[in-house]
Amino acid sequence: MAEAAPHRLPDADVVRLPRRDEVLVTAADPDFDAFYVASAPELIRTATLIVGSRAIAEDLVQDAFVRVHARWATVTHPTAYARRAVVNACRSHLRRRVLERRHRATLAEGVAELEARELLDALAALPPRQRAAVVLRFYSGLSERETADALDCAPGTVGSLVHRALASLRDAIER
Known part of the structure; x- marks a missing residue:
């Protein structure tokens, strides 16, 4: 069955409204x-x-x-x-x-505070030697050798501790 065409006004009855411009x-x-x-x-x-x-x-x-x-x-x-x-x-x-x-x-400060809090929480959750290695290397700015001396370990151990700590921090912050 054919659909009925909608009712249309004759063209003479259609008024075009002017555009805003x-x-x-x-x-x-x-x-x-x-x-x-x-x-x-x-x-x-x-x-x-x-x-x-x-x-x-x-x-x-x-x-x-x-x-x-x-x-x-x-x-x-x-x-x-x-x-x-x-x-x-x-x-x-x-x-x-x-x-x-x-x-x-204000939003950026709030986000920065939240991120700083998350970072501190994640840092606190690290094992003590990893936390110490990260703090000494990145916060205190010690070299790998100076960090190794402070932790009484080999420089290669510092690299390993920092690598594992950063991976844990990355995972904690991404969650």
Whole structure:
């Protein structure tokens, strides 16, 4: 049995909605367009110097001009208004960036503390001679010969102790 075709409106009844960019273009004011062309390059340079990235500056200036356009009919000093909008956008961007960095740093500190705790726990679980060999070689910075003297063993034994200890630490941390 053939499936029924879904109900379709005649083509004359179909209305195509304009895309967002078409709405902005049709809503543009020739005075605003001229203002944009004249002032955007300087504002992009200013924003670039503030945020340190031309690509980000272009985005921020574009966003600021969208806000300026929304209030264009009531703006009495367009250059000052646009400059303030761009500077505010840059400040907001930098504030967000600082907060993101702080958040990442806090997370990194937490991870580092957790990793340090895991490492100390794994180190404490090693047999005493392996633990001593690792601490003397890597924490105290002794040579293999100096470590051997401190542990009263042959340098080859230090290498073997360190090798086994590192393998155990690797296994413990990967778990």
